[in-house]
Amino acid sequence: GSELLEQERSKSKINVDTLSAFLHSREGLARKRRVLKILENDKVFNKEQNYFAGRIDRFETALARAKKLRQLVIRHGWDNDDRMVANELISEPGPYGLHESMFLITLRDQGSPEQHERFLKQAEKYKYIGCYAQTELGHGSNVRGLETTATWNTEDQTFTIDSPTLTASKWWIGSLGRTANHAVVMAQLIINGKSHGPHPFVVQIRDMSTHEPLKDIHIGDIGPKFGYNTMDNGFLLFNKVKVPHISMLARHSRVDPKTNKYVKPSSPSLVFGTLTWVRSTIVMQAGGVLARGVTIATRYCAFQDRDAPSDAGGENQVLNYTTVQIRLLPLLATTFALHFTGKAMMALYGASQKKMSQDVGKVGGPERGAGPEETHSGSDLLADLHATSCGLKSLASYTAVEGLEVCRRACGGHGYSSFSGIGSWYADYLPTATWEGDNYMLTQQVARYLLKSARSVLKGNEPSNDTTAILANFLARQDQGAAFDVLGNDADIVAAYAWRSAFLTFEALKHRDEQKKAWNDLLVDFYRLSRAHSQYMVVKNFYETLQSPPSDLDPETLGVLHKLFRLYALHTLESEASEFYTSSAVTVRQIQLARTSAVMKLLQDIRPHAVRLVDSWDFPDWQLDSSLGRYDGKVYEDMFHRASELNPLNRITVDPYPDSPTLFKKNEAGALKPKL
Amino acid sequence: GSELLEQERSKSKINVDTLSAFLHSREGLARKRRVLKILENDKVFNKEQNYFAGRIDRFETALARAKKLRQLVIRHGWDNDDRMVANELISEPGPYGLHESMFLITLRDQGSPEQHERFLKQAEKYKYIGCYAQTELGHGSNVRGLETTATWNTEDQTFTIDSPTLTASKWWIGSLGRTANHAVVMAQLIINGKSHGPHPFVVQIRDMSTHEPLKDIHIGDIGPKFGYNTMDNGFLLFNKVKVPHISMLARHSRVDPKTNKYVKPSSPSLVFGTLTWVRSTIVMQAGGVLARGVTIATRYCAFQDRDAPSDAGGENQVLNYTTVQIRLLPLLATTFALHFTGKAMMALYGASQKKMSQDVGKVGGPERGAGPEETHSGSDLLADLHATSCGLKSLASYTAVEGLEVCRRACGGHGYSSFSGIGSWYADYLPTATWEGDNYMLTQQVARYLLKSARSVLKGNEPSNDTTAILANFLARQDQGAAFDVLGNDADIVAAYAWRSAFLTFEALKHRDEQKKAWNDLLVDFYRLSRAHSQYMVVKNFYETLQSPPSDLDPETLGVLHKLFRLYALHTLESEASEFYTSSAVTVRQIQLARTSAVMKLLQDIRPHAVRLVDSWDFPDWQLDSSLGRYDGKVYEDMFHRASELNPLNRITVDPYPDSPTLFKKNEAGALKPKL
Ligand SMILES: Cc1cc2nc3c(=O)[nH]c(=O)nc-3n(C[C@H](O)[C@H](O)[C@H](O)COP(=O)(O)OP(=O)(O)OC[C@H]3O[C@@H](n4cnc5c(N)ncnc54)[C@H](O)[C@@H]3O)c2cc1C
Ligand SMILES: Cc1cc2nc3c(=O)[nH]c(=O)nc-3n(C[C@H](O)[C@H](O)[C@H](O)COP(=O)(O)OP(=O)(O)OC[C@H]3O[C@@H](n4cnc5c(N)ncnc54)[C@H](O)[C@@H]3O)c2cc1C
Known part of the structure; x- marks a missing residue:
């Protein structure tokens, strides 16, 4: 129970406060507290009936909330960031959603x-x-x-x-x-x-x-x-x-x-810019989206007490089973990987906006929707930004989508209860994989860009950015082969990811330009290529973030972040093992070692810090609205309260006998409907 | 639109009628028609409001249906199979569910x-x-x-x-x-x-x-x-x-x-028998569960008309994109693979029941829940049955769960609509991964059984069943190595799967018995091992089913089934590539060929038959309750009808302005509530 969570917290020295500030900034944390206080105290935002209400009641409540939020914006003089934070805390789409964004x-x-x-x-x-x-x-x-x-x-x-x-x-x-x-x-x-x-x-x-x-x-x-x-x-x-x-x-x-x-x-490139911005935002949010599920599942699995299996040395939490660790801890690492990547993506976007506004009038932009293959040569930066945002949007949103379901299932039966708070969050997030460019379709844009870059490198053009640099490096060293020390050296991990991406790019180029395969016949390869390249970018961003950490991050915390980097990179590497061999970036032996010892060792090392790491994501209980993910571990009390006190179905008495035409003998369910 | 589905059907010579009979038997098909007729004409079973109603209304309707079904059983003298078919057609869990099963x-x-x-x-x-x-x-x-x-x-x-x-x-x-x-x-x-x-x-x-x-x-x-x-x-x-x-x-x-x-x-082995039976039933049903999603997605993607992309040679259906094919067609193959495996599982169960009733009183059974490692030596058959049912339950239910989401997403935005019929089906099926033995936990039983078998083989005992036979074969040939012609020879595909399973078994045994690793440290390996062994069983069952097909199956249809076998086996092989290399069951070159040519070629070959293949699963529209999966392809008409005529939210007029306290100016949603 609850005391286990406290023990967990006392066993790790992760500095939750500095790590939170690193993730969200002090200003962001303060903003959240300030807005939360106002929402929590307003009965329109009371979440108690959210999981019970039918569609029409939910819509009615959402409309009331949307109106109220608008009133709060005016009353408190909230800026756009305040409003966004409020929406995140409320955590449900509302009827003003598209008005306040795309309209x-x-x-x-x-x-x-x-x-x-x-x-x-x-x-x-x-x-x-x-x-x-x-x-x-x-x-x-x-x-x-x-x-x-x-x-x-x-x-x-x-x-x-x-x-x-x-x-x-x-x-x-x-x-x-x-x-x-x-x-x-x-x-x-x-x-x-x-x-x-x-x-x-x-x-x-x-x-x-x-x-x-x-x-x-x-x-x-x-x-x-x-x-x-x-x-x-x-x-x-x-x-x-x-x-x-x-x-x-x-x-x-x-x-x-x-x-x-x-x-x-x-100047159509500005239109183009909006789409890129929307996708970048999706990348930016994906880490946090996934982190909600990881927070809930990690707390619940650390909280849940078990009879010690005879062979497990007297340990007694579900999170101690290695089959639970292998599902949750790599996802925990992924939340950080995606978050740092999102930040880098936003930085890239900002830089390109700045560059573009300096260049205004100088170069023509690409035609909308045509994709970078057809863009003017002057718009390299834009093309890179476009491809990066497409590839990362696809990878990041799928990773979050799939990870959330893994988290939910790891909680066993209780994960299936609405009170877990993961299911509805998953269901609401899902369309992100489809809108702003379907995740499969987008990968064609990435491939198109990589092919174009590879053609340029093959022609002997000087590398002008990171993508062309890794392609040129691969070309130059291709014959010598690679010998990356992925188990011993972090820079080599990044290099191995770069190598695989470059290998797949030139493979695809061969199919397209030499073997003249039809575009449609290559879509599956393109999907893999985009995924590989995007994973490279994620690994690289995570690595680079840790190269220059904020000065107030203590060595212990930084050390664990470093392990999370290795866990993300090596676990992904062994999941995608065959592309890594085929490209000769690593050997079979290295993969075997990664799988059977390196990853298992990292799980063990990270395990004691799991609860504090999720704590540092800093989700208020009010936001998560989850019995399983409660900070204080009062899981069962909360489930029981919701089931027995808040549940309208329990205000109904049925007549269960097949011969009786009566269905409900008594129905007082309406009594629980909130007054708006 | 609709005419495309008709064209699809005219292009393939698959004999839907004989294939359906092969899958479901003539008797089963007739039963379904008979029961369907009665349900369809009863207003209690009218599904029109299913997707709209809130929990309490849905529960009320489900209770009314449960009562009515019981009355129908009596009125028409339905047997248990009739009732089960009725439940499948109604497709929602009902309040008598546990009474009629476990109680x-x-x-x-x-x-x-x-x-x-x-x-x-x-x-x-x-x-x-x-x-x-x-x-x-x-x-x-x-x-x-x-x-x-x-x-x-x-x-x-x-x-x-x-x-x-x-x-x-x-x-x-x-x-x-x-x-x-x-x-x-x-x-x-x-x-x-x-x-x-x-x-x-x-x-x-x-x-x-x-x-x-x-x-x-x-x-x-x-x-x-x-x-x-x-x-x-x-x-x-x-x-x-x-x-x-x-x-x-x-x-x-x-x-x-x-x-x-x-x-x-x-005689505790009888208790044990019930659990095995329940798991076997899950295996038996998994193919059909997945087939609903595959049917809906395949029809929708064949129906959906598109502007021809410049490079695709004038083709115009979403199902022609290879990135759509690679998601749906291997799953189509999987439906058959699981179905045949389920049949084999039930046959194994039947055989062991027969054997056991002959042996009654001769040997003691295992203690409940302890797993086969601790069973008496005489109960080999039971232990094999137990392990098989655990491994296949885990693999089959996860495969169905994950496949359904792939199908839903492949439909793009419309897959997200409740009218797709996939989402609710997925959500209702999900607990199958958790109950009757959590899918991760069960794999320990399989590993325990395989380790025990391997120990017996190492001791030099004669192989007594298929499992010990493949282990013994691996031991004997281990030094020579394997050279399976997976691309050319179907028996070799099965052998390669057996090889990988045996390789992983002896690896695990080494970790456990020689290196004395703790049980908990091996759970991840055990999970992989169980998955590998279960995939072997699926491949083998599919293969064997096609070795002795029913005599009335025409060569064209049989030929396509054969391709589905190869697609399932080779696609799974390349998805799990790294274990196949590591065990030396196949070479890197073979995997590359499987991926880039064999699988792509199979997609192309199977593509024209996709619609008829799903037709042969024989789901009535009434059962699927899906706009996207309609047999006649009237997708848009149906979506429009449901959205505009059946949707209670459209009986509501809101006041949208933030300053107005009025939420609903008019609310006539209740008018659509069904009379029960
Ligand atoms: C819709 C639904 C209907 C149900 N109906 C009934 C019913 O009618 N009657 C009834 O009695 N029960 C019912 N159940 C309960 C169901 O049987 C349990 O949910 C199931 O047994 C799993 O137990 P759990 O939920 O406690 O999961 P847990 O055992 O808590 O599992 C949580 C996590 O821990 C892992 N784990 C647990 N133990 C181990 C281990 N030893 N080794 C490695 N990993 C482990 C699991 O893999 C999982 O990820 C129902 C459940 C659902 C969801
Ligand atoms: C909850 C939600 C909210 C939405 N809100 C809005 C809104 O406010 N305004 C608005 O205008 N739209 C909105 N949309 C629509 C959304 O933008 C579309 O769903 C999205 O553009 C995908 O289009 P589609 O649904 O037609 O999918 P499709 O394009 O039909 O995709 C179906 C399948 O075909 C594949 N496919 C399609 N084209 C290709 C290709 N060229 N190459 C390879 N594969 C391909 C896809 O991968 C997918 O598997 C919303 C959608 C959802 C689900």
Whole structure:
């Protein structure tokens, strides 16, 4: 029980405070405490019925919370970071979600000054509440295939927005189903019978006072989902709806109402920038997303007391089973690996934004969506940033998704209870693998970039960045072969990952350029290549972070972080063993040793620090909302309380006999519904 | 859209009818049709609101269905198989679930004739409605740690059932929360201060007429779960409750009321047999469980029309992307592999039951729960059966669990909609990985058995079954090394799997017997070993099934099944590549070829048959309840219908503005609630 958790904490010297500050910054920690205090004390944010309520009640509560949060922002003068922290603490998607993200961002980034005045101002005041309507029932990843049209009417200088078919219906659109009164609609711009591809239009969709859909507009919620049920993802059909000229967001491209001509985008790379930013954010968050599951499972498995198996030397916690350690501790290492990678990704993004704003006007950007293979040669930095964000988004979100399920299952039966807090978190996070570029599709962008870089290196061009440097290094040393001391030397681990990535790149290049294989026949190789390259980046970022740690990190803590680095790197290496051999980066013997001794030894070394390491992620109990993951280890008391006191089903008495038509003899479940 | 599915079906010559009959038997197919007709026409079984309803409504509906099903059984004189088929078609756990399985089985298998008269008869008439209460809040896998006590009272010849602590509360018990009026309770039998370990007691827990809990008994539902929410898993606490002598199920062991002595079980191997049977059933079902997801994803990905990517030669279905094929087609192969393995497992079970009943009284059985390492030498067959069922249960259920999520994700955004039908199926199936032996724990049993077999072989004993035969073969040929032609010869594939399993067994034996490593330090190796050995069994069973196919299977269909065998075997081989090299079962070159050419070629060959292959699994649309998996491909119409017509959230109008305290301006959601 509880006392075991306390013992755990007393056995390790990890400095939770400095490590937390290293992860989140002192300012971040203080912000969280400040916001938490306000939320915790507001009954609208009381989470007690979250796991019990059905969809409609949950949606109603989420709407109440969204409104309240907006009021708090005004009352306390919260900035954007405060609001984001509040959302993280509340931990459920809400009906203003897309308004506060994509709707506002798109208006800001793609609207002209006049449109800012007309739309953005109203949106910032929550008079216009909006959503971002791109995906259609029949068209997701393939944006060019969108069917919704916006046809320019020369006679009255308006656009007609239309959904010609059922498959043209907008679908999945967050905040649209019940909440939004405006939408940014992506539609094929048609002028004089000619299509110019998808463009964004701001369209009013519901009446500002009755909130009923406007004439010739059909809207609704798309129904329940695996998760995300506090959000009203919606559908939207237009039956030839006219909107004025100002509706088309005109910062980048526009229709000249005098000439009826299409005016091309001057700087599409900025559009491109938004997508990269969104993906970078996903990378940044993935470590923390996974850390919630790891925190819960680690605490629970350290807390759970067991009869000592005869052979285990009198130990008595589930976390002492090596089959539990091998599932949880590498994931614990992964949370740090992803977090440091996320920070590096954001830094790269920042640097490139700075560079770009210096270069503005100098070089043309790439065409949207075409991917870097077709970009101008001057935009190297952007191409690198783009590929990095694609590869890491795919790897990081899958790693978090899969890791969360591993954590849940490691908790045995209780992991299956909603009170574990992992299941709903997993379910809500899942779409991250699909949106902002499906995780499989994105890997093609990475491969395209690596192939292009390899071609450049083969031509003898000087390496201009890390990617071309590792490719050139591989080419130069390929014949000598590699002899990396992955078990003894950390820099060699990074080098072995680089070697494997370069090996796979040139393999793919051979298939593509020499053997002329079809692109589609190479997708599986590309997926592997992207994964390998992204793992290289993660290992490298983790390694580099530990090369220059903050000065206040004590040697003990740093030593454990160092072991986490090795655990992440060696465990991943042995899981992907065959690519490492095939590339001759390591020998069979090294893999065997990594598996049977190095990794097992690291598990043993890290084991005593596990609880303090998860403590340093600093999740308040209120945020986790988990019986299993409670800081104080009052697991069973909490489960019992929730089951017996908070559970509406226990307010019902059934008639169990097959012959009786009565189902419920008594039903007082409604008594537990929260007053909002 | 739809027409693409028709084209798919016309392009392949797979004989769906004979293949279905091969999988399910003609009789099984006819049974399904007959039962389906009755269920489909009964409004209680109407599934329209399943995905929308909250927990309490779902539970109410599930109770109504359970009652109705019981009435149908009587009205139509359905046998047990009919009832099971009905449950499969309804596809949701129901409140009679544990009554109809573990409660009845335990009464039957462990009750004396007198107890059959007293309890079983009432249970069969659904007067007693029961559950099986073993697991406790603090004790699951570790049955010996149960805290509930049943103390024998010499003075009045009763037992006192007691829960001394909170952690002793029964927990997770299916059908207990609201439904059952009786329970089989596993409790530590204490006579004269001495504990004799856990034994089963039949205890009345609720009043037969008011259905309220009896005095000193605290019961309730444990709350919502990741899935299984139509079931009332419950908790149960006893405050010193007296029950009569007849309550202790006395077929195997009992308390002699005259002498107050404990009488030991005469034949515990029968108890053991029930567990093996339950696990075998899980193995038998795993193929079909996975096949539902594969059917839905395959149809949807074949249906989904896309703009042709420039490089793909004008093809236009999502299923043509090789990154989609590599996810779905090996899983399609896996459904068959698991199904044939399940059949073989059931055959093995049947054979051993027959053998045992012949041997009754000749040899003593193993002690329950101790595992085969400690069994009598005469019980080889049982030990083999036990290990096989443990290993395959673990592998098969994990394979199905993980495969279902792969299928769901392969469908992109729409896979996340409840209407995909995969998410809820996955969520409901998940506990199979945890119950009847946690999938990680079970692998220790397999390793124990393999180590024991290896020791016997090392001693020079003649091989007595397949396991010892492959171990002996490895020992004999170990020095020569292996040279399996896995790419050219199917028997060699099976041999390579056997080789790897034997190699890992002797490796583990070395660690254990020579290096004297602690059991706990070897658990990870044991897990891998069990997985390897179980994969060998799956490959072997698939292979052997195709060696003697039914005579009416046409060569075209058989040819495709043969390719599925190779796809399963080679894809698994390359996923587990490193163990295959390390054991020298294959070379690096072979793996590379398997990966880059053999598997890719098989994907291409199987691709045209994918839709007909899933058709042959013969899931009625009514069973799948999936928009994406519809036989007729009316995917979008169905999604639209459900979202706009059946969705209660669309009967609500919100007030979206943050300043307004009104949340719902109009709420007519209740109108859609089904009349039961
Ligand atoms: C919860 C949720 C919220 C959402 N919110 C919004 C929103 O607010 N606004 C909005 O506009 N959209 C939204 N979306 C939609 C989301 O952006 C799309 O789901 C996403 O773009 C993927 O498209 P898709 O669903 O059509 O998948 P598909 O593109 O149909 O993918 C299906 C399968 O095909 C594969 N595939 C597809 N194309 C290729 C290719 N070229 N090469 C190889 N493989 C391929 C994929 O890997 C996948 O396995 C949301 C989705 C979800 C799940
Ligand atoms: C939906 C559902 C329905 C259920 N219905 C019933 C029912 O009707 N009646 C009933 O009696 N029970 C029921 N159960 C309980 C079920 O049988 C237990 O959950 C199961 O036995 C696992 O025990 P646990 O939950 O305590 O897991 P634990 O044993 O606590 O496992 C936790 C973790 O520890 C690991 N672990 C545990 N022991 C060992 C070991 N010795 N070596 C290595 N690793 C180990 C496991 O791998 C797992 O990762 C149900 C459970 C669920 C989820």
